[in-house]
Amino acid sequence: MCGDYNTGKSSFIRRQLVDAETDPDELPAVAAMPQTAEPTSYEIDGLVFVDTPGFQSGRKAHHAAAHSAVPDAAAVLYLFPPNLVVGKRDDLDLVLDGDPERHLQGKLDRTVLIINRSDQIGPDPFDAPEEFALRCARKRMELAQALDRTAPPGSGRPPVDPDRVVCVSADPYGFQGSRREHFDPHRHWDGMDVLAEALEELRPSLDANGVDLSVLHGGLARFGAVLRNAEAEERVARERAEQLDRLRADVVDRLREGLAIRQVRATRLTDLVVEFLDRGLGRALRNGNPEERKALAERLDRWTEDPDLQAVVEQWWAESADEITVWRRRTAHSFRRRLGSKAFARTFPQTGAVEDLSLLNGHPRRERRRKAARGFGRVGALIGKAADGPLIARVATWLGRSLEPATLTRGAVLMARAGMVLQVAGSAVDVYTLVRNVKEDQELARGRLAVSVALRESGARWAEVITDGTEDEPGLLSGLDGDCEELSARVKEIDERAAVYTRTTDALRDRIGTIREVIADALAHLGHEPVGHSARQYTEGE
Template structure:
């Protein structure tokens, strides 16, 4: 412990308490009793003067003056608690009225909190301003000490009722500046307090503090350093718990979004297959008529057979296909509108936390890059700033993301049927050219009878219909092309979100392992603190 203490900062005696309890008067008196010049910055006023943590050298120790509790000034309690964290000894100065109002800060100092260890039993409780007990200690000495002792007993009971189990030897009553006789006087020496020294209680307290400095300072300093390490572990544990919760939340809120994308992709697959089947049915009606006409051609009527073969590619067929293309375009637009809206709502509802900076942020130990690489998303996910709602609704965002990922996305505006409808005639023209070069006539010429020729003609019609379907499906301005393009965008974005979710899951698991280690260390530290008298 000696080596540990030697490496630590100067031991600190931290003075805490309510703002009107006379902390500054008490510190000023301690300086004079230890024969050290009182710092000029120590002021004695009735308001919440100390607005920050002040540290003063006083021989082998430092005296730390903290803002008063319940001062009604922002952050005073937090500053005081922070100042206590590294204390070798905490001196709590209380008003003669003892515990006033909210005592949460005092309970935290004694018993600790999730991010800091308690300081008991390295604490002294000082009831200051005992000159205000209502009796003159010079005229009624016995009554004065009787009232003071009752006040100390009352404080012990009040502390225990608030969960602070305190030994009576840690409670003392004083009058740091009897009747305010010194007040703001400066400079000041111990002699300025001599008139009331016989009863003000300071002598016994100073003697106890001198003994502590001589006999227990090294041990207390080492324990203060140990407190600091324990508090750091507690902070680490709480931060880790918060990070785990954040990453678990990040993992969970992707579920609905990914599910919405999956539904959109499933609907797109069904729509694509249903439209293909519907187109086949549209053409099948005309092909059936053509086949019936082929079967009805009289034996030997080669010209009638040739006309029957091409009869399904009529103006009526083209008109019906055009109407189908309009319906198909409308259905693709309906799919786009429905699922773009649904996915956007889910993405907005998730409210992704950009502070997590997935995968891996400096706040979680600097291993995020490794996690991201393990997930295969270190580059893309970390920079994936544009949300899906913007992708679906903002053309510029869509193009930017497309360029980032090496894909050129087309904007998700409503598609129009005009180009696709206009291309129907072209498609049928291509089918006609292909049919002109077909060898059905050659196959028919090899047939032994007229029925075989008609069978070859039927096969050609079926082949022409299949070719027409494939050409229409492949049209770059057709509804299938737009549907395929948009589903690929959703698949890509789904992959990015799934990678982000996977990275969050892995980071949560890594943090849980860290939490286990922190818990083990904290348990061991608590056992050590208990075994060493804290």
């Protein structure tokens, strides 16, 4: 039994119980405000009446509870107030016509339409019984026409016969009688006997297949809800895998650029150092003045301390630091754009992925870092609630990363230590002994070639120490190496997480297919074709 709140459903049930001579102490309470919070069953004369919360009561829990009870009903008693349909019609249409997309079956063919509180229609039934009867007939016709006129397009609802509408007054004049004899003076006009006849006409069909219908309709509604949930879960898993793939592409792009910068800058320094040594060696070998040749050779013998070479390296250091800084900024911008996009936030609503990204722009660096740390502390609390949170948080750390380049002073320290490393390793080259004699003989030519090769190898090793650093002093590119290793770890984590969603998507698709097969079978028993699908398409989910 259903209807909008305040249509007298509880009073109607109370009257049925009174007529069945139920103990007055067991009668349900009746109140002006919404009283019924959940479906309540009453067995009366071999039938189970279910009193449901009223529609449009303004209470979501009541509304949901009423809707949950309708699919299980083998028949429906739908109550209307004396002024007939009021407010929204969605609930009424759902009961009468169902919703094929949600697998809710319409109940019109098993619905008794009841206009309750007929004593409020107009003339007093005692003073003007004929006029009262005529007014009730008009109300019945009015309701039938209203239902026909407002049938949803495409619902296929057949015309409503006015004879299927009953006018009753379950609680005449609102005096809430508690014994059968209390209502005897009103039985000639209150319509309850007519309703009893309608229920008796309905009883054979209820006895024949009421249970079957209840099981099929209720099962369809439940499987429909399970199907929608599974489809929603599959959609979320698929969208999350897709968003993670996009995030992975961003990370891979930034990683590839970082590795390319590392390769180019390391090769560039090696080339600069080797070119410097080649030029120095060439000048010493070509110079015919013994004194000048000696000075050039001695200078080349201490090439790691040469101020001109240090100037070259310092310029390389500054250019490399600027390029790495720009790369880090581009990386942070790429992640900020991805994590802050509407699509990403919609797909990962519980991660709090990027809180107030503007705090990273337009402030002095120290203030930016302070606010970023404070902001991401709050984000971290939100992220901890989601399985994807830690991964997204690790990607988001780039947004607040310090972008300060290494100082040139640190480069000077490394250059000095790189020279010491070469000397300890025995890689220093005695150039002077090979350039002091310009006599061109085969042995000297081989020696000078060996010096050239040794200088190149020493220069390359020295450049490697500058780029990679030592145990005590990290090189400029060692920080970039750390960045690239971190990005590589993020790629692996994203792949692992995306694989989880891919497996989840596949499992849910299998489950959806099974649910659709069950729904198709139930619809076949009811003689219905699944909406929008052939039987094969429906079971295969095409």
